[in-house]
Amino acid sequence: MSILLPKPMKYKFFTPGVIVITIFALVGIAFVLGRFVFGIGAITNLDNQYPWGIWIGLDVALGVALAAGGFTTAALAHIFHKEEYETIVRPALLTALLGYTFAAASVSIDIGRWYYIWHALIYWNGNSALFEVGICVMMYLTVLYIEFLPIVTERFIGHVNLPGILSKLNNVIDKGLRILDRTLSKFMFVFIITGVVLSCLHQSSLGTLMIIAGDKMHPLWQTPILPLLYLVSAIGVGFPMVMFESVISSRAFRLKPETHILEKLSEMMPPLLGVFIIIRSVDILIREAYVYLAEFSSVSIMFSIELIVGFVLPLRLFMSKEVRKSPNMLFIASSLVIFGVFMNRFNTFITAYTPPYADYSYFPSIGEISVTLGFVALEVLLYRAFVMIFPVISVPTEEKSAKTKYAIRGILR
Amino acid sequence: MKNQSRRDFLKITTISATALVGASATKLFASGNPTSSIDPMGVLVDTTVCIGCRKCEWACKKAHNIDTKPIEDYDNRSAFENYRRPDHTSLTVVNEFRNPTAESKPYDVKVQCMHCNEPACVSACIVGAMTKQENGSVIWDTDKCIGCRFCMVACPFQIPTFEYHKALQPDITKCDFCFERTKEALLPACVEICPVEAVTYGKRSELLKLAKKRINLYPERYKEHILGEHEVGGTSWMYLAGMDFDKLKFPKLSTKAAPGVSEAIQHGIFSYFVPPASLFALLGGIMWLNKNKSKSEPDTE
Ligand code: SF4
Ligand code: SF4
Numbered sequence: 001m002s003i004l005l006p007k008p009m010k011y012k013f014f015t016p017g018v019i020v021i022t023i024f025a026l027v028g029i030a031f032v033l034g035r036f037v038f039g040i041g042a043i044t045n046l047d048n049q050y051p052w053g054i055w056i057g058l059d060v061a062l063g064v065a066l067a068a069g070g071f072t073t074a075a076l077a078h079i080f081h082k083e084e085y086e087t088i089v090r091p092a093l094l095t096a097l098l099g100y101t102f103a104a105a106s107v108s109i110d111i112g113r114w115y116y117i118w119h120a121l122i123y124w125n126g127n128s129a130l131f132e133v134g135i136c137v138m139m140y141l142t143v144l145y146i147e148f149l150p151i152v153t154e155r156f157i158g159h160v161n162l163p164g165i166l167s168k169l170n171n172v173i174d175k176g177l178r179i180l181d182r183t184l185s186k187f188m189f190v191f192i193i194t195g196v197v198l199s200c201l202h203q204s205s206l207g208t209l210m211i212i213a214g215d216k217m218h219p220l221w222q223t224p225i226l227p228l229l230y231l232v233s234a235i236g237v238g239f240p241m242v243m244f245e246s247v248i249s250s251r252a253f254r255l256k257p258e259t260h261i262l263e264k265l266s267e268m269m270p271p272l273l274g275v276f277i278i279i280r281s282v283d284i285l286i287r288e289a290y291v292y293l294a295e296f297s298s299v300s301i302m303f304s305i306e307l308i309v310g311f312v313l314p315l316r317l318f319m320s321k322e323v324r325k326s327p328n329m330l331f332i333a334s335s336l337v338i339f340g341v342f343m344n345r346f347n348t349f350i351t352a353y354t355p356p357y358a359d360y361s362y363f364p365s366i367g368e369i370s371v372t373l374g375f376v377a378l379e380v381l382l383y384r385a386f387v388m389i390f391p392v393i394s395v396p397t398e399e400k401s402a403k404t405k406y407a408i409r410g411i412l413r
Numbered sequence: 414m415k416n417q418s419r420r421d422f423l424k425i426t427t428i429s430a431t432a433l434v435g436a437s438a439t440k441l442f443a444s445g446n447p448t449s450s451i452d453p454m455g456v457l458v459d460t461t462v463c464i465g466c467r468k469c470e471w472a473c474k475k476a477h478n479i480d481t482k483p484i485e486d487y488d489n490r491s492a493f494e495n496y497r498r499p500d501h502t503s504l505t506v507v508n509e510f511r512n513p514t515a516e517s518k519p520y521d522v523k524v525q526c527m528h529c530n531e532p533a534c535v536s537a538c539i540v541g542a543m544t545k546q547e548n549g550s551v552i553w554d555t556d557k558c559i560g561c562r563f564c565m566v567a568c569p570f571q572i573p574t575f576e577y578h579k580a581l582q583p584d585i586t587k588c589d590f591c592f593e594r595t596k597e598a599l600l601p602a603c604v605e606i607c608p609v610e611a612v613t614y615g616k617r618s619e620l621l622k623l624a625k626k627r628i629n630l631y632p633e634r635y636k637e638h639i640l641g642e643h644e645v646g647g648t649s650w651m652y653l654a655g656m657d658f659d660k661l662k663f664p665k666l667s668t669k670a671a672p673g674v675s676e677a678i679q680h681g682i683f684s685y686f687v688p689p690a691s692l693f694a695l696l697g698g699i700m701w702l703n704k705n706k707s708k709s710e711p712d713t714e
């Protein structure tokens with residue numbers, strides 16, 4: 001009998017598609033360098049009217065939301081102990097790891113004094129939602145790296161093979177890795193729970209950010225329950241991200257899509273999307289913000305696209321049995337949810353924000369867009385490199401050894 | 414062994430949860446900003462008195478070491494052709510508005526930081542670089558600021574500005590109520606130079622009385638509205654005007670203090686770290702229960 005075990009992928013790294021992605025990454029990096037040499041004003045369309053643009057609205061707020069799969073799958077597999085989801089935990093963890101790393105990178109290039117970023121660690125302002133986001137994201141990023149360590153030790157235990165004179169160290173390093181591995185697996189559950197708690201905290205605080213902008217925000221998005229909406233939509237977009245990636249990597253590495261797991265995940269989608277749609281609608285009704293929908297304006301159009309295309313339509317799709325059984329349809333439905341959350345973050349941070357003395361509307365510059373795309377491209381490239389180096393993606397294996405000790409991490413045995 | 418690790422599990426969960434509450438709660442909420450006194454200092458700007466000489470712009474720049482043209486150049490009234498906002502080149506600017514009832518007497522409106530009683534910028538600042546001082550001034554600390562510009566997102570009057578052209582050490586710039594001067598019992602530079610006393614410096618409560626007196630004495634001269642008396646919870650700088658404030662390009666604001674909702678949520682989510690710690694304990698419990706359940710089931714392999 002063959003079982004699914006995570007293995008490093010063995011393929012050529014560069015394909016024509018990967019080369020195109022590399023070009024995007026390089027262009028992005030060029031603009032990042034430009035920002036460090038010439039300042040934020042030279043590269044972006046930001047100014048005193050619009051202090052925040054897509055680097056915060058998309059790279060950070062959306063990036064963190066799309067990385068939510070990391071904590072939702074960890075909760076599912078390790079806290080609720082549903083072992084069948086074990087195979088998606090590692091890809092989701094890797095996505096989260098890269099997603100948060102680049103969210104942090106985006107913050108560092110967006111703040112004017114990037115070399116003072118550590119100030120957030122020593123000068124605390126507990127009233128600031130941004131402080132909360134910053135601290136939680138830093139802590140969670142650390143947790144993610146710790147959660148990833150066992151995958152590294154698994155890769156190298158028994159394979160430490162340094163060349164030449166260094167080979168004397170092989171044994172020592174191997175021993176060290178084994179000790180590290182044992183210690184980690186004893187304490188891993190603390191990190192897993194901490195990760196879930198931290199995620200709930202900063203996913204919601206990202207929503208709190210824009211509340212302080214008060215009347216500058218359009219009432220369709222300015223609501224005291226923004227944090228709740230952000231948390232619910234982050235949880236809602238976690239599984240679609242996992243499905244989206246699972247379908248893509250099964251294409252890229254010519255594996256059979258894990259239809260069974262995808263189907264199970266998609267069964268959870270209708271309630272998750274439903275809850276979001278209900279909270280969003282009730283909030284709009286109670287605050288009587290629907291009056292703004294009666295007029296035909298860019299704002300009402302953006303709102304309708306967000307809610308209907310990004311949430312209601314995929315809800316309908318996920319409710320159908322045929323869709324849930326077809327990886328292609330699941331791919332479409334998942335993409336729609338990702339689009340919905342994209343729109344939601346874009347709208348709260350950009351569409352809804354109108355400063356009192358605005359004399360034009362902000363639109364991201366070529367530089368801003370290039371950096372955003374460049375970071376996404378870098379994430380894709382690193383993801384590809386990581387799954388080729390480390391055992392992340394599960395493949396059917398004929399090994400007799402049933403479950404290795406690494407199949408489940410960080411739980412009591 | 415199994416029991417051993419289960420006990421470990423509970424122990425570690427409890428310890429982590431308590432540590433989280435204990436260690437962080439005390440520190441986080443102890444670090445408040447110096448709160449404003451009950452009756453801070455303020456300035457009353459009477460836009461019906463201001464003649465638009467823009468000498469305050471010049472004095473403000475001089476007091477803050479900002480490059481400026483000689484004072485004579487400020488007589489040139491072509492500056493009024495475009496609506497201007499304060500920025501790093503000028504912490505305060507004067508704009509002129511047509512007076513529909515008396516063409517020869519336009520209204521001139523000086524703009525600068527309002528020094529809110531409950532400033533959104535102070536509440537928002539990630540590192541507490543913005544602080545509200547005892548005398549009402551809201552000032553910025555260059556040694557702390559990381560340049561995140563959240564203060565700009567938060568300010569309801571769109572006041573803090575940023576030096577976008579600088580790759581290194583860009584500043585947040587805004588009127589600091591001449592904190593360094595008032596410390597030495599000097600008047601704010603703009604107040605000192607004003608030739609017609611359009612700007613009056615004093616205790617906020619006294620200024621309110623003065624404003625009300627003027628409105629009572631000359632009801633035909635003033636609108637019955639002191640901007641800043643109640644807006645966003647009250648501001649140290651307040652305005653009198655002869656026409657509606659929105660026609661003078663002031664934003665329409667509610668009386669609710671801007672940071673109120675946001676801080677309530679922050680404190681609700683965190684209230685001394687009890688909710689996060691409870692979530693931690695709850696998840697730990699669920700993990701433990703599920704683990705036991707799957708252990709008691711016969712192993713399928
Ligand atoms: S006007 Fe703006 S910058 Fe000035 S104190 Fe109020 S919130 Fe802060
Ligand atoms: S830009 Fe500076 S002063 Fe403004 S919120 Fe950020 S750290 Fe605080």
Ligand code: SF4
Pocket residue numbers: 472473474476504505525587588589590591601602603604
């Ligand atoms: S109080 Fe001082 S800093 Fe503020 S506008 Fe007047 S001169 Fe400038």
